[in-house]
Amino acid sequence: MGEVIVITSGKGGVGKTTTTANLGTGIALQGKKVVLIDTDIGLRNLDVVMGLENRIVYDLVDVIEGQCRLKQALIKDKRFEGLYLLPAPQTRDKNAVAPHQMVDLCEELKKEYDYIIIDCPAGIEQGFKNAIAGADRAFVVTTPEVSAVRDADRIIGLLEANEIRNPQLIVNRVRPDMVKRGDMMSIEDIIDILAIGLIGVVPDDENIIISTNRGEPAVNDSKSIAGQAYRNITRRILGEDVPFINLNNSDGFLAKMKKLFGIKPA
Amino acid sequence: MENEKKGIVFKGNNEGLVIVIPDDYDFSKAKAEIEEKVQNAARFFRGAKIKVVYRGITLTPEEEDEIRNVLDEKSGAIIESLSKDDESKLNAFIAKRPKKVPVSSHKLFFSSDDAGPCKFVRSTVRSGTRIEFDGSVVVIGDVNPGGEIVASGNVIVLGALRGMVHAGSEGNRDSFIYALKLKPTQIRIAEAIARMPEGSDENKICPELARIKDGIIEVEQV
Structure with a gap:
């Protein structure tokens, strides 16, 4: 029986889709069977980030409306064994799906796949309700910005109200140099406000933009520090106890790579 | 306090027994419930010498006598007195009670x-x-x-x-x-x-x- 994880944030542009793509790829690289579902109907992105846009034939709404079989709509990623994508339609809107249909879909997928990772749209409306309906577990993505943290706080409250207990936090796009100067919220500040468990810290990394544009998840790039952070989160999802990357140095990129051994305990 | 359900509550203080009767009770209901409670606790009361006060409803002297008889018969205790708890006594009782938490003088x-x-x-x-x-x-x-x-x-x-x-x-x-x-x-x-x-x-x-x-x-x- 698989596990359904929803990646959500409230605010847009904090990295939900990138996180979904990287964690999904990362888990598949560990030999698990993974399905990524894009629930951002009308504003789909996950297929682009995964580089699978040109292979879409059927989508989420086709499956839910019974226009095709589930298997037909799942796009198999040829680069990574065991990785599948269920894309969102671009020409419909969020009301094309109801939460109970998502629950049924997730139950169906859980029978055959180890992890189902749902990319949630920004906002707290219908799309959000659909995305979290079938989830067993939630990761809240935020960046060290007051507005993103505010929205994350709201999302955590809504997740709890929807019986998704103990959401875990991913802090994305952290710039250690700015934190050190006191120009950016530190991880401690964020956790102090949100009061939930931390599952990952992803440093700001130019490679993410490059890999996202190319449609190749950074998690597969051994030179990317963000990719390393995503690999660590992947292992934590699978139950390993992985120390956090030490970001408290202002050294150059190479020095950072050399100091990837964790200092802070989980 | 001791009882889960709302009803007549028996409380002890250092002078004897306090029976708290809910305001909406009438005499016959109160009497029946007191009788039942005392009977259940008869072993506890036996031989004791107690003063009894009650709170809540006001009883006529005749009704007080009836309650007293019930207590006498059913509990096996010696009832020294039965009276309505008046405010001054209650306040005296509260005043005598040791303070559990020193209340800050900070107002x-x-x-x-x-x-x-x-x-x-x-x-x-x-x-x-x-x-x-x-x-x-x-x-x-x-x-x-x-x-x-x-x-x-x-x-x-x-x-x-x-x-x-x-x-x-x-x-x-x-x-x-x-x-x-x-x-x-x-x-x-x-x-x-x-x-x-x-x-x-x-x-x-x-x-x-x-x-x-x-x-x-x-x-x-x-």
Whole structure:
């Protein structure tokens, strides 16, 4: 029986889709069977980030409306064994799906796949309700910005109200140099406000933009520090106890790579 | 206190037994229930010499005699007296009782007695959550930015207050706001509104109390 994880944030542009793509790829690289579902109907992105846009034939709404079989709509990623994508339609809107249909879909997928990772749209409306309906577990993505943290706080409250207990936090796009100067919220500040468990810290990394544009998840790039952070989160999802990357140095990129051994305990 | 269900309650004090009869009971109902209770506890009372007072409804002398007979017969105790508990006795009793907690002479917390009932919130009040209550609110946890608490009485936050709190929302200017870490976006007491000065030390826990003084909200460390 698989596990359904929803990646959500409230605010847009904090990295939900990138996180979904990287964690999904990362888990598949560990030999698990993974399905990524894009629930951002009308504003789909996950297929682009995964580089699978040109292979879409059927989508989420086709499956839910019974226009095709589930298997037909799942796009198999040829680069990574065991990785599948269920894309969102671009020409419909969020009301094309109801939460109970998502629950049924997730139950169906859980029978055959180890992890189902749902990319949630920004906002707290219908799309959000659909995305979290079938989830067993939630990761809240935020960046060290007051507005993103505010929205994350709201999302955590809504997740709890929807019986998704103990959401875990991913802090994305952290710039250690700015934190050190006191120009950016530190991880401690964020956790102090949100009061939930931390599952990952992803440093700001130019490679993410490059890999996202190319449609190749950074998690597969051994030179990317963000990719390393995503690999660590992947292992934590699978139950390993992985120390956090030490970001408290202002050294150059190479020095950072050399100091990837964790200092802070989980 | 000892009984789960509402009904007649027996309490002991250092002079004897107090029977608390709910106000809505009539004599026959009270008598029947006392009889039943005493019978169940007969072993406990046997041979004891007790003074009995009752509270709640008022009984005629004849009814008092009847209750006394019931107690005498069913409990096996020797009933020295039976009378309605009067206020002076009650107060004397309270005065005699040793104080469990030394009450602070600081009058701050007790300045508004009419704060009404109290609601306890045992979780973080997150952004988008609004708690409205006719009475006082105690939050065991934080109030985050975007979270709102509106109470007609006082508001106490046993955690960090970073959101918006309105105490005395019905106009009670004696209401106060207390937090272990007072860093709100805004606080309101009755019709007064205050913002916090910016750029103060974020991580120190120092309990503070806000209340109205001369028409404006004043914050002081406690």
